[in-house]
Amino acid sequence: MKRGKVKALKVLLATGLAVSFFLPHLYLSPVSAAADSTATTSAIGVVKKLPKVEVIATGGTMAGKSTDETSFDTYRAGSLPIEDLVKSLPNKDQIAEVSTYQFGNSGSSAYSMEQLYDLSLKVDEALKTQDGVVVTSGTDTMEEIAYFLDLTVQSPKPVVVTGSMRPWTVIGTDAPANLYNAIKLAASGKTKYFGTVVMLNDEFHAAREVTKTNSYRTDTFVTPEIGALGYIDEKNIRVYRAPFRALKPASDWATPFNLNKISKKDIAKVEIAYSYQDAGPGAISGFVAAGAKGIVTAGTGAGGISKAMSEERAEAIKKGVIFVMTTRTGSGSNYSNGDGVIAGDNLNAAHARILLLLCLSYSKDFDTVKNWFTTIGYGQIELPSK
Structure with a gap:
């Protein structure tokens, strides 16, 4: 093989694009995710653009305010505004340009299907200008909310649903880490064409398969038998398997459940x-x-x-x-x-x-x-x- 071809192959392998031979559009997304974003300067002075991620908040335990710093189970869900939670995250400006939208502030089970209809349309609207969306939700019916989004959002851009098992205001809370990692995952573009994924406890799962398995533990979300899609360990985002939708051609990716074609009364x-x-x-x-x-x-x-x-x-x-x-x-x-x-x-x-x-x-x-x-x-x- 000629030297030029060898060099080109090494570049492909280094960037992970060679894998696209097997997953046609799966690993192209990290490159395109930063298309329309603000710029940051790297250590060597190269200007690069940050992906734009919008956090759409619905409330839940993540936005909960506890009685005191050790009231792990005694708190009022949906009390804190998402703008304040995002502002308090350290180093977010290193991973994405983050904006927020307060869709609601309630426990997940309080939402009607008509409200989820509105939420899905809001996600699609945001993805017209954003590189990815994070939806914060209570965990009680998170798997249902995530699957509804998975089946109705028409954009193939990353949609990551996250929440927490402990309120934001207690010691040892999982809320800030889950929110930060969800933003990081959405910004990475690695779940483009995956549909909606659920991310908690440093793991991300396909919305179709994930389920809540414990009422209190922070590792409650599990995909029975099949397992998680991947893991987030600081700067390392590892994808070990892909849902079947990621293998479909882009022209056939969206489901027929386009909510613009029906009204709420049709649900x-x-x-x-x-x-x-x-x-x-x-x-x-x-x-x-x-x-x-x-x-x-x-x-x-x-x-x-x-x-x-x-x-x-x-x-x-x-x-x-x-x-x-x-x-x-x-x-x-x-x-x-x-x-x-x-x-x-x-x-x-x-x-x-x-x-x-x-x-x-x-x-x-x-x-x-x-x-x-x-x-x-x-x-x-x-x-x-x-």
């Missing part, structure tokens, strides 16, 4: 029915009576439900209600399809509800909804045949 009502020993039919019949257009069942084992629930489900299907089967076990897959019933694959019940809700907001046709679950929801990588 479908979808509920979750939990099965257990000798579970009665009341949950399903009650949800149907209240106007549910879809119901996700969190079943035992591989997704089974009780005899009474099964009989009531059959009656609901006759009325046009669409069901998705998931397991309550915390991990594992479900493959049970049938008349009016769609397999949830390895989506947990909360994630499956978000997807079914969006599907039914755009179509009432069973086959269309099932196809969206198969192509968007299952998230499996299709390898070319030999």
Whole structure:
């Protein structure tokens, strides 16, 4: 090989761009992320531009104010403005030009689907001028908020959802570190085309798969069986795997769930029915009576439900209600399809509800909804045949 070609290959390897042979647009983003930003001067005097990152705040524990410095569990969530939290972060001007927007200041479970509709549109609006967005959220329903954004935000730029398990004002809080690292991750561009990711405890996870596993511990967010996408260790941001969306061509990247095409009143009502020993039919019949257009069942084992629930489900299907089967076990897959019933694959019940809700907001046709679950929801990588 000629010397010039060898030198060019070494440059590619040093920058990580050679990996783009396998992931077409995945590792180009760190280069393009700093396109429209303020400038900073490096140690050798070279002027480089900083990426622009907007932090959109919804409240939660991160913005919580504790009774005192050791009140780890006694605090008022959603009390501190995001502008003040960002201002207090040290060295942020070394990683990004950071702006803030106070969308709300409440616990995550206080938000309605209509408000999440507005939040998603705000994220897309911000990404027209920003290189990445960080959304701060309470952790109780963070996985649902993140998956809703994952399925509806149309821009492929980085969206990072973060929060904390301890309020900002206690000793040993994880809040400032999580916020700083979320900004760093968004600014790096390394999750461009990943969809929305969740970042806490120095780890980042795909919104589709991550779930909260403990009510108090700071390492509560876990991706069962599959594991995290990567880790942040000071200046090192390591990506060890990519979600299936990162492998899709840019022209086919966005989901069909463009919120500009529907109104808030179009958002479908979808509920979750939990099965257990000798579970009665009341949950399903009650949800149907209240106007549910879809119901996700969190079943035992591989997704089974009780005899009474099964009989009531059959009656609901006759009325046009669409069901998705998931397991309550915390991990594992479900493959049970049938008349009016769609397999949830390895989506947990909360994630499956978000997807079914969006599907039914755009179509009432069973086959269309099932196809969206198969192509968007299952998230499996299709390898070319030999």
